[in-house]
Amino acid sequence: MLTIYGVYRSRATRPLWLMEELGLPYRHEPVIQAYRLPDAHAPDAPFNTRSAAFLAINPMGSIPSMDDDGFVLHESLAITLYLARKHGGDLAPGDFQEEASMIQWALFAATSIETPALTIAMPPAGDAAAVDNAVTALARPFDVLEAHLKTNTYLVGGRFTAADINVAEIVRYAQGHAPLFATRPALKGWLETCQARPGFKAMWEKRLREPA
Numbered sequence: 001m002l003t004i005y006g007v008y009r010s011r012a013t014r015p016l017w018l019m020e021e022l023g024l025p026y027r028h029e030p031v032i033q034a035y036r037l038p039d040a041h042a043p044d045a046p047f048n049t050r051s052a053a054f055l056a057i058n059p060m061g062s063i064p065s066m067d068d069d070g071f072v073l074h075e076s077l078a079i080t081l082y083l084a085r086k087h088g089g090d091l092a093p094g095d096f097q098e099e100a101s102m103i104q105w106a107l108f109a110a111t112s113i114e115t116p117a118l119t120i121a122m123p124p125a126g127d128a129a130a131v132d133n134a135v136t137a138l139a140r141p142f143d144v145l146e147a148h149l150k151t152n153t154y155l156v157g158g159r160f161t162a163a164d165i166n167v168a169e170i171v172r173y174a175q176g177h178a179p180l181f182a183t184r185p186a187l188k189g190w191l192e193t194c195q196a197r198p199g200f201k202a203m204w205e206k207r208l209r210e211p212a
């Protein structure tokens, strides 16, 4: 049995969206971030990222994690790529080059987009320049995505794949900053197309049902 650990209000959305696309059975264990709890170590605290039982699964104490019949894996982007590769179909790479391209886009999004995009989603208090700096930092990677998506409907292989899930879920953090997208219509259109999928909507509805 496959278990995915991590609440919807976390990077677990990446593998959880993929699982909606695949339509396969799995167990969801809603481990919550410790920092969201008043006392993560209280006897009645919910299963969280500092629970001994979770640290035994992932000593980093971060979500998501995955256990697939005893194969334990961490890192949201790796889990999403693994599950796509394991179950095959259009979401998965069709050859080594597609696989390398999917890894490239995942690493690109994690290293060049995620941190500034998160600053836009959750601006740090008392740092007035942070959002402006984040917008500046996103200009080049977003221009790269815009140029690619002007001539490609999706990131890899001309079809929707796990690469789109991984990158769309990172780009989403910056979605509240309209000017970043107004000047990049291909990126905006691609993100909207990804988010119009039944798989994304099913994941998002479950996320909205979770307490904020």
Ligand SMILES: N[C@@H](CCC(=O)N[C@@H](CS)C(=O)NCC(=O)O)C(=O)O
Pocket (backbone or CB within 6 Å): 009, 010, 011, 012, 033, 034, 035, 049, 050, 061, 062, 063, 064, 074, 075, 076, 077
């Ligand atoms: N690079 C990791 C980052 C995981 C991560 O930082 N997750 C956050 C939630 S989105 C977390 O678990 N925080 C827990 C904590 O700080 O206690 C991934 O993509 O899976």
